[in-house]
Amino acid sequence: MDLKLYDTLTREKQPFVPLDPSRVRMYVCGPTVYDFAHIGNARPVIVFDVLFRLLRHLYGADKVTYVRNITDVDDKINARAAERGTSIRDLTEETYRNFKEDVSALGCLPPTVEPRATEHIDEMKTLIERLVASGNAYVADEHVLFSVPSMKNYGELSKRPLDEMIAGARVDVAPYKRDPMDFVLWKPSNRGDPSWKSPSDIRTPGRPGWHIECSAMSWKHLGETFDIHGGGIDLVFPHHENEIAQSCCAFHTDRMASTWMHNGFLQVEGEKMSKSLGNFVTIREVLADWPGDVARLAMLSSHYRQPINWTLKGLEEAEKALASFFDAASGGADPTPAPAVLEALADDLNTPKAIAEMHSLKNAVGRKALAGTLGFFGFRRAELAAWRERHAPQPALPAADIESRIAARNAARKDKNFAESDRIRDELAAMGIVLKDSKDGTTWEVAR
């Protein structure tokens, strides 16, 4: 099985060849923990969970290291904690707990490591001092800045030629920057904000810039170079571009990660999700109405690089599809997913194709493979069943009354009094109760 992945850096689908097949390494940018994660945040979490599962299948579960960081030092966190009057630690811990619950409900495996930024300050400072020593960074006005002109390939990931970026810059450039493109590695802390002893002989305590944490944590947990770096497409510039600059200059390497993967953006009911439009949807809100697996399937029904439109109709369709999969897959399960599904996933994670293959397994010969596939994806039969039970509409009549009417109807049918039997059925139908005749008798359910 040859895995091919699209690499943002080369803009090409390429065969995936791990640097070390006995230790496949993936880093994905995780949440900034200051508030409930929204459904757009859920996309990379789900997408890279599927990739994690695929890699574990291909290389062995104990051969894959998946690192997803937790950003727990950030201006938004400081502001939110102050606003709520809680400590930063309490806020980030609570938000992180909520995040873990959310993504677990979405059927995602925990990553191998979930490092926190605040626990890697030493590594960040080491990187910063290396960059200063190598002339890729400089100290100015108690800041440490990365010198963008010191890196010749800067802009390669986002395909932004430097001169155009400078020409397009709209924001006032801080006076201490040597070059308008330079970005912060370390900055002084405001009073009351978290602070650490600064690197590079800066006297004032400070805190790290945004980008350095990922260079530090990927280095600590995966090494100087690794296989896959993932995240949302909005992170390509400047975040990932700057990570590359920091890591490649600190370690004198050409590539930070062999493959850069980015998921497309998410819209809600055809509109940009924003608080001002009032269509801001948290994972928590979705989970209040739907099983996590339905949200998961809905998310995977678009290819990860395509834009996705998050809609109620999409969730309804996903619920039907998932129910039909579980209906068809009753009985034993194969230990592995169906080959056709694996093949689809191996082609740059073509989940819509994989789902189409699952539909074609909904027959007698495919059901064991389908069950194995559902297990591979992490879909949970019991969860959907419990949700269906909970959300089953209540009949307008007591069950005993329905049963007695069914008995009356069947008596009429036996007498070939079809006018009467149809009358009873229509009467029940008008109350939303649908009858199903089979050779084993008549059953009923409430129309959804």
Next chain:
RNA sequence: GGCCACGUGGCGGAGUGGUGACGCAGCGGACUGCAAAUCCGCGUACCCCGGUUCAAUUCCGGGCGUGGCCUCCA
């Protein structure tokens, strides 16, 4: 304004230089006393305009539309 994506049937959504995936909805048939459920079958879709080609939805150029990014906001 600059850069980067995306634009497929009623809806969702793959894919491909030449026999039009898949799902939902719809239609027809089987089954049924009639239905429901189930099963079987059915769709001359590829934003617009040029170009390349024997042949383009697929490649190239332009246009229009939508979205993302454009430095310490993530």
